[in-house]
Amino acid sequence: MASPLARGAESTDTGASRVVVPAGLRIPPAESMAPVWEEEIATAAPRPAFWLLGAHGGACVSSLARTWAPSGDSRRGWPAADRYRNVVIVARTHRAGLQSAHELLLQATAGLSGDCTLLGLLTVPDADGSLPATLRRQLEIVESAAPRVWRLPYLAHYRSLTYEQMPVWSPTDPPPPPKSKLRRTDPTAYPDPALAEVGAEIFDAARLAAARQAP
Numbered sequence: 618m619a620s621p622l623a624r625g626a627e628s629t630d631t632g633a634s635r636v637v638v639p640a641g642l643r644i645p646p647a648e649s650m651a652p653v654w655e656e657e658i659a660t661a662a663p664r665p666a667f668w669l670l671g672a673h674g675g676a677c678v679s680s681l682a683r684t685w686a687p688s689g690d691s692r693r694g695w696p697a698a699d700r701y702r703n704v705v706i707v708a709r710t711h712r713a714g715l716q717s718a719h720e721l722l723l724q725a726t727a728g729l730s731g732d733c734t735l736l737g738l739l740t741v742p743d744a745d746g747s748l749p750a751t752l753r754r755q756l757e758i759v760e761s762a763a764p765r766v767w768r769l770p771y772l773a774h775y776r777s778l779t780y781e782q783m784p785v786w787s788p789t790d791p792p793p794p795p796k797s798k799l800r801r802t803d804p805t806a807y808p809d810p811a812l813a814e815v816g817a818e819i820f821d822a823a824r825l826a827a828a829r830q831a832p
Contacts, residue, residue: 644727645720652694653731664700665689667736667823672708672717677741681707683780684808685816686787687823697731703823704733706763709743710752715759722762734826736819737765745771765822767815774804784808786816 651670659665666687671678682690689696696702704725708718718738725735738760748756760766775783786808793807808816 642727643723644729645723649717649720650724650729651721653697653729653733654692654694655698657698657700658692658694658696659689659699666701666827667703667705667819668696668699668701669707669739670695670704670721672706672721673714676707676709676714678707680775680780680783681739681741681812683783684786684812685819686785687820688816695730695733697733701823701827702731702733703736703826704730705736705739705767705819707739707741710740710748710756711743712752712755714743715740715752715755719759719762722759726762734830735764736822736826737767738763739767739769739815739819741769742771745773767818769815770811772809772811775809778804786813788817788820 668689668691669678669682670691671693678690682688691704695704706718706721706725708714718740722735722738724730725733740756740760747753782805784805784807790813793810793813794802807813
């Protein structure tokens with residue numbers, strides 16, 4: 618299963634069913650793929666509208682799941698048994714993070730992610746400043762495998778906040794104050810506008826996906 622597929626479609630066992638993999642698509646090795654959860658992982662209501670799947674440890678999923686009220690941490694796996702199965706892969710922009718994200722994107726493209734809908738890829742800077750040229754090229758290649766991409770900026774002020782201090786964004790929240798006033802407010806009072814904007818875009822994408830999935 619770790620070898621590239623050269624010609625003709627092939628099928629892969631996934632427990633109860635067999636999945637036909639498109640011809641020519643490279644299937645990641647088993648150790649690079651995320652597990653497909655066979656039991657529901659949502660533990661409380663309301664159920665997450667979309668899930669954040671960390672491509673690797675330290676991808677910032679816990680902080681983002683705290684910040685975006687409609688989201689949930691998928692525990693590094695595909696939430697195939699949950700009511701809503703819309704997934705965003707999250708990765709840092711270092712080489713290992715992008716490589717891991719690419720493997721998960723290939724896993725989803727091959728149909729090996731259960732009954733989940735991949736909304737796209739979200740990247741989180743691993744350091745301030747521009748990416749080196751080699752990483753920029755790698756990022757572009759990885760993003761080309763995603764149905765949609767979101768890039769968060771480097772948010773230095775979040776380094777000084779504890780997990781409990783991080784402000785929460787909800788789709789029903791009013792718009793944040795103008796940036797000039799936001800700089801003078803308590804950083805725990807409002808999410809950074811970039812986080813609110815990306816959260817709103819992902820939530821809208823999840824709503825559209827849920828509407829298409831409805832019987």
